Amino acid sequence: MSNALYTAISAFSNKNGGSIFVGINNNNQAVGISLGKNTLENLANNIQRNTDPSIFPTIKVVQEKGKNIIIIKIEENEEKPVFFRDKSFIRVGKTNQRLSSSEIRRMVPDGHSGVYWDEKICENALIEDIDIEKLKWFLKESNNERNRDLDPELPIKEVLNKLDLIKDNKLTNAAILLFGKDPQRFFRQAEVQCARFKGTNPIDFADRKVFSGNIIDQRDKATDFVKDHIKLETTIIGTERIDKWEYPIEAIREAITNCICHRDYKLNSNIQVRIFNDRIGIWGCGPLPDHLTIKEIEKPHNSHPRNPLIAKRFFDIKFIEHWGTGIERIIQSCLDAGLPKPLFEIKSGDFVVTLKKYKITDEILKELNRRQKKAIDYLLEKGSITNKEYRTINPEISRRTALNDLRKMVDKKLISLEGSGSSSYYILVY
Structure with missing residues (x-):
């Protein structure tokens, strides 16, 4: 049977149920299907093997104009989402649409019960799995950074209770990720992969490392990896030495911290730098x-x-703030460093932050007219520009002149046109 069959089974199982007719073509004509001795039994077994959780449909054969038609009746499944080959689908009209990560999470019962993943009990985890020294370090840091009054010499269990990291007398997922001796024994996906590629494509590695252990150390190790692979420029002004990184370390650290703190730990994938x-x-x-x-x-x-x-404990040691300002700080750090506004995207279902370099040389500026130079300044500050915005900063010109100016900048490979029609805009080419 084709993948389309299993896709439809997943879709019907996830919403409302339905019937699938095998042996009917797209014109609703009976073309029939040949049946062997074990056809129906094999079909039922294949459906069970290719769905997760396994689906047990009702299957019967009817005759239509002398031809065999198989009817597979699917009930909406109580346990959702139902997957086929690690993908899940839902019926929209007459089509089967793949569910996004957020749609899948909404189907998971925990998403409706008010229980967050990091608050859940980490099965089989024991107090002995906690790194005492890391916990004591955390207590000292939180006392210093947030004026908390937590005694590092208190019994471990009492400390973890005060930090809300024990539930029903058992360790939570957050406790293991923050202070576990070996968190990957419980959560293999809780790692940060870092790579330095040669050139501008993700093909040839110059260096790569995978950082495991607790998520506090992961944040620092991943940041240090980046520092090892970007330039540090030093200038002397009078008696003062000024160091400037190729990229602002504050922005890099903030982006990595956000990913570790806010990632979906139910997904079987790693953070990547x-x-x-x-x-x-x-x-x-x-x-x-x-x-x-x-x-x-x-x-x-x-x-x-x-x-x-995890967010509360990161807040305790000033890794994050509660006020939703992390992205703003990333943007401002880049702008203050003379870099363009970072790019924020959703790629393959994941949130991606991209920090880019853009060095405007005197040679480049000499080739531009006054209006185009103003556009470069605008792009460095805002990250993108439309034809209308170009005319706003250059109010003396027509739409056609703006278009010609922008096209010349595209031809010079300084900017690129994104989108189409009324939603089109230009960004710097890096």
Whole structure:
């Protein structure tokens, strides 16, 4: 049977149920299907093997104009989502649409019970799995950074209770990720992969490392990896030495911290930090929360952490703030460093932050007219520009002149046209 059959079974199982007719063509004509001795039994077994959780449909054969038609009746499954080959689908009209990561999460019962993943009990985890020294370090840091009054010499269990990291007398997922001796024994996906590529494509590795252990150390190790692979420029002004990184370390650290804190730990994937000659990409695991869009996160917004326990403990040691300002700080750090506004995207279901280099040389500027130079300044500050915005900063020109100016900049490979029609805009080429 084709993949389309199993896709339809997943879709019907996830919503409302339905019947699938095998032996009827797209014109609703009976073409029939040949039946062997074990056809129906094999079909039922294949459906069970290719669905997760396994689906047990009702299967029967009817005759239509002397031809065999198989009818597979699917009931909406109580346990959702139902997957076929690690993908899940839902019926929309007459088509089967693949579910996004956020749609899948909404189907999971925990998403409706108010129980966050990091608050859940980590089965089989014991107090002995906690790194006492890391916990004591955390207590000292939180006392210093947030004026908390937690005694590092208290019994471990009492401390973890005060930090809300024990539930029903058992360790939570957050406890293991924050202070576990070996968190990957419980969560193999809780790692940060870092790579320095040769050139501008993710093909040839110059260096790569995988950082495991607790998520506090992961944040620092991943940041240090980036520092090892970007340039540090030093200038002397009078008696003062000034160091300037190729990219602002504050922005890199903030982006990595956000990914570790807000990633979807239910997904079987790793955070990735990708360093190229012209950019750094930091890939999270999972999209933005359902109520947020890319445009909204660039503005002041309330903080809605996916993992509130981890977020609270990161707040205790000033890794993050509660006020939803992380993205703003990343943007401002890049602009202050003379770099363009970072790019925020959803790629393959994951939230991605890209920091880019753009060095405007005197040679480039000499080739531009006054209007185009103003556009470069605008792009460095805002990240993109439309024809209308170009005319706003150059009010004396027509739409056609603006279009000609922008086209010449495209031809020089300074900018590229994105989108189409009324939604088109230009960005710097890096």
